[in-house]
Amino acid sequence: MAQGMAGKREAILRAAGKVFAERGYHATGISDIARELGAGHGTFYRYFKNKEDIARSVVSRALGQVMDALADEDPGSCESVAQYREQVRRIGHKLFDLVVAEPALCRILFYDAIAIDRAEPDLAGKAMEAAAQYTAAFIHNGQDRGFLRRDLDAHVVGLAVNGMIVTGAVRLLHAQDPGAMRDPWIRTVETLMFDGLGSR
Template sequence: MASGAVGTVGAVDKREAILRAARTVFAERGYHATGISDIARELGAGHGTFYRYFKNKEDIARSVVSHALRQVSEALADEDPRSSQSLPQYREQVARIGNKLFDLVVAEPELCHILFYDAIAIDRADADFAGRVLESAAAFTAAFIHNGQDRGFLRRDVDTMVVGLAVNGMITTGALRLLHAPDPEAMREPWIHAVETLMFDGLGSA
């Protein structure tokens, strides 16, 4: 079913409609197998509409990934990396973030397909694109790790960015399993518990 014609809506709405259509098609077909014609078909409009707002497939793919990253940021916007001042608060925050990410994966599987499968494939001419995405996500996680170190909850002899990448890797692997799990909810507790255990038993201060 097409995402809807865009001839009578404003420029911003048209661009958003194209992004929604592209996100759906990328998630279903994958970046490499998707053509402009597939996006136009999902949108219910001609190629000309697409090219008024985006240069090419790579341009829209970057926009789709950026939009997906904003959704993740918005889901965690109320989590201040410096807010936890005690170990119980810190553990509660880690669990809370885990549950928010779990809910987002279950509610927005298309978003996860875009981030986990297509971000790396987007543009061979921009080899650092996926790297910048990973570094940005790691920096966000590293801020929470740094607070744990400053408060004495976590070991100080590890690099926060390296740990941020490692923790995000655990989260990504768990999220990928969720996308294909017959009963995702059954994985909630084991998934979050595993991340907590590795963080606090593997990184916990002596």
């Protein structure tokens, strides 16, 4: 019974995610999600309080998928600068591959999470903060091992790096040739992290 309920809830979230990505959060009603799912309105209210509750759960699910994609990356594992740079490239490719494979998921995170934030203040802010802390753990490792400058705040660097990744991912959603745009973007993020902008 519990598995059946979990499966139904997951089906609702998948349908809602698809419709939110296609129509946008504000233009989507429960009836649109019900039509996509092929179920009556009453089904939703057994699992969710309202559209905002569904939307928050869709965003949480999307964030979980991002973390799952990076689950095998240990922030403290790299012991050489070559390993560290390779890890940065690997993470970049995983994230950008996720954007290409799951554009609906990414539209929800990049566009709709802000709109949903009005219904639940700090939803997007908390997500950005959690992502910054995650990235900061990798930055700390680079600083501790001398690969990155120690005089910079790892948390702020994490926010900045994430900003570059998100901007690239948003552009990737609209790129005609994602592969052509992805590699230069990842290379530029890596170069900025390790070499900065100063001329030599």
